[in-house]
Amino acid sequence: MAKFLLLAFRNIFRNRRRTLMTLFMVGGGVAGLLLAGGYFAFMTHGLREDTINSGLGHLQIFTADHFNRDEVRVLDTGIDNWRQVAATVKAGNHVRGIAPRIDFYGMVSNGTKAAGFMGSAVDPEAEMSLGFISRIESGRDLDPKSSGEVEALIGKELAKSMNVGIGDGLTVLAMTSDGALNGVDVQIVGIINSGAPERDARYLRITLPAAQRLLQSDRVTNLVVGLDSTDHTDQAYAEMMPRLNGLSQKMELKKWIDLATYYKQVNTMFNGIFLFMGIIVFFMVLMSSVNTLLMSMFERTREIGTMLAMGTPRAWIIALFMFEAALLGLIGAVVGLIAGNLLGVLLNSSGLHMPPPPGYSVPMPFKVLHVPFQMIVSSVLVVISMALASILPAVSASRLKIAEALSHV
């Protein structure tokens, strides 16, 4: 068997120019897939961490009612004794910190004009300790120790539409948990540019105590849990669930991936593009290799006839051609892996940037991640593609009429 494999290996290098072209094509396909896949991986990895660090956190705790029914009154599905809940989960492994949040809605007015807002009340210290980025374009973040007028951050587009800037005042109106209308005057200390103009046209952020006064409630909407690493999400989730089940209020724990709708859409899109590219490479290698292998078969007609005349089983001839093709695919895959990774290193050190994606204003750095899974998939893909491409030439070779093959010129 070893001799037979040796024959296949040596046959690959009989026509070096043609082999080189095939390796170039197969290797190019693998390298292309690695570069595209590596770039997609970089994009999705960046988007994942960006999504988590923008305030989503790794885990979020809600009441079960939050998902089971709509709020009749403000915060009536909120977490009642949130400090106890926070203390319960903070003792867990990998937990870096917990940030309480209130989501609320209402109207802002500058005295002459009013607009709807989507508000978020936060504990600035907790947010900062978890490294959540506020994306403040101008001004400063909320001061947790401020004792004067209520401070607020507002979205860039909302500030523009309300014609206000840093240091200006706005009146915030919202329904209390009792169903009454309440208002509070706020002073704008910072303008937020999240990169998504639609969000910035409605966004307002105040401190948690200010929101609780405004809404007349001690409850919070949810608790955001930050971990030491995204990779520990599943482990922390498994450890946290039993602790939450022991509480008097029924709680629900969500992983970041369950809440990151945009991330999932982008990830699905990239996976789809990668799959599409994989199919193109698969057929590109398949179609061009069929031709190359058929040429090789025709050139070796007399030799195959001789092997058959000597009593070589026809199945061996098929195996010989298929093994040659698979071996060629394997060498091509190795060439592609080396080329793709080298090109990736070069691109990563080149400082290239891509134009900002839709909704963003900052150019994206062009980086390629080296993903072992993609290397395996790309390599297997071309080896299978080459093996399939060899079926027609292999079967044709095995079916040659010996007498005719021996007289082939």
Add this chain to the structure above:
Amino acid sequence: MDAIVDVETVSRRFALDSSPARQPAHYFVNALTNASLRVIAGEFLAISGPSGSGKTTLLNLIGCIDQPTTGRILVDGVETSKLKPGQLSTLRREKIGFVFQTFNLIPVFSAAENVEYPLLIQGVSSGERKQRVGEALESVGLSARASQRPDLLSGGERQRVAVARAIVHRPSLVLADEPTANLDTHNATQLIDLMHGLNQRLGLTFIFSTHDARLLEHTERIVRLTDGEVVSDTNMGGNRG
């Protein structure tokens, strides 16, 4: 005496067109017509005749790489037309050795690896292969060239490697189609002596096609073909070299 080959009123007809169904008679050519031949084990037999006389066709039929249109052929007592392709393959692998006009060595194999090939497909163990390849190469005087690839060997050496490959698995029958046609006089004479020596020493049956007078001088028996018909079958017993 045991017959190693029995050719009984064999004809082989080829269609000139690729569509064989319902063709008129003039669309066919008769390469061999009612040929009969009996070869005894250990014979050194030449099939002679001009180009197109049917020599290669007859060898192909005896070698089980083609099937007769009519008649039957027995190799070592086995009727070949009754065998399935896989069984024919086994028969060729075990009982027959081939020497071709154009040597037909595998170019990416060394001389030793080419000689080893028939043993490889028979599943002979590595140790035994090595020993038998050594013996075969020694018998054709090419032990020193064992590691050379065919492109580094002369025409005569290539044909001797082909002979070693044809005998290494100890077949009952060696078929050689115009073995000296591509050789100069010196190499042709060496090859004839070699084949005849193997026939004498090992008792191997050789059937070869040729119109090389040098080769015919060494044969014991000459079967002459003309236009696909056996026109003479002469025993040259007294003319052996």
